[in-house]
Amino acid sequence: MDPAVRVTDLVVDRGPRRVLDKLTFAVAPGQVTGLLGPSGSGKTTLLRALVGVQKVRSGEVTVLGLAAGSPPLRARVGYVTQSPSVYADLSVRENARYFAALYGRGAHEADAAVAAVGLSDAASRLVTGLSGGQKARASLACALVGDPDLLVLDEPTVGLDPVLRVELWDRFHALADSGTTLIVSSHVMDEAARCDRLLLLRDGALLADSTPAELRADTGADDLEEAFLQLIRTRGQEVAA
Template sequence: MPAPSPAVAIDGLVVHRGGVEVLHGLDLRIPAGSITGLLGPSGCGKTTLMRAIVGTQIVASGTVTVLGEPAGSSLLRDRVGYVTQSPTVYLDLSVRQNIAYFAALYGRPPRSVADAIDALDLADKADVPAGDLSGGQRGRVSLGCALVAEPELLILDEPTVGLDPVLRADLWGRFGDLAAAGTTLLVSSHVMDEAEHCHDLLLMRDGYLLDQLSPAALLEQTRETSLEHAFLTLIREREVQEQS
């Protein structure tokens, strides 16, 4: 039986910003129906890579194929959800109105709005204008606007920033449920302990893809007991290889 097609296939991706090359010939595959963690320090190119997958980033060379279509294709508009680091909500609308607006855009039933609100623990804020919420709460509303569309591919740029540990754990549980139901998730983070929730990891530094492997394989390869130490060990090993 042939292997299933990946949700995202990238070959030789090069991106320039401000005349400087910021992504250096990336090759990777994101398996369908899984949670892939995009991990690395701030400024390493995670957001640029995500923008390239969504189709909002100008690409110097290489190909980005998403759900069998070129990234940015009009055929992907209702199949790909993207949540940016900065919440994108209408400040004069309530939480419920924001999510209901996106539900209507994608033809989702009214019940989906309540489900999204409940899933993100926003029931007590449902009728509060988004402009009166904290930054973390607005981030959850932005995520709800993406979740209610039920996309096949959900791209999340550091969605847990500013959330308390309990809500972070609940949110990762929700991501796991989505993946189990067939949704593909790409989740970026600079917090290595979140990697344990992922099926697969993309490890980036300075615009390069250091490796793609599972959390267990990363620990085994580096002979470390924590994912943070394993990532640091991987970086040191690559630096030694480059100098030799």
């Protein structure tokens, strides 16, 4: 099967700093791919390149067979930014209905998306009065409403209580099972275990493109956090040697 996302030799500079350095990878469709790495490793920049709003120095980013950000993709790719990007002075329902309209969907789909993130009870409340976790979920609803083929989520579970986090991850997998490709960034290693595939990013370079099981096997570490550390150490030695 053709990959949902193919990135070839992607280089991104921000000012004098090289943020992404010759990244090459592919993402399989219908899976949850985790983009893991510490804060500042280039995760958000990479996700912005996938949705076509990042200035790129060189390299190719192909999404669903088309150049990232090209007009036909905009109805098929959903993007949730790290800080909730919804209208604070609108209610949850009004936000969802606006984004539904942009994706050519109706009020029914909007209400379903609000329900899917567990915000039905807060649907008529203004976003400004919601908690941080509720805002994040409102923002997620506005991407789900378009029923996209590719869902790009930048740290969607930050600040959520554990129960809700599990629920959302179950939802991500349900979406993947129905054919949606998900790319989810996180800096929390316990979320890595929930991904079908992992991309480990550090200082703008890929440390690993693997599955959680392979990563544990390769490094001999049970814990993914430990496995990540192990990888960094081995790479450090390779460079020194």
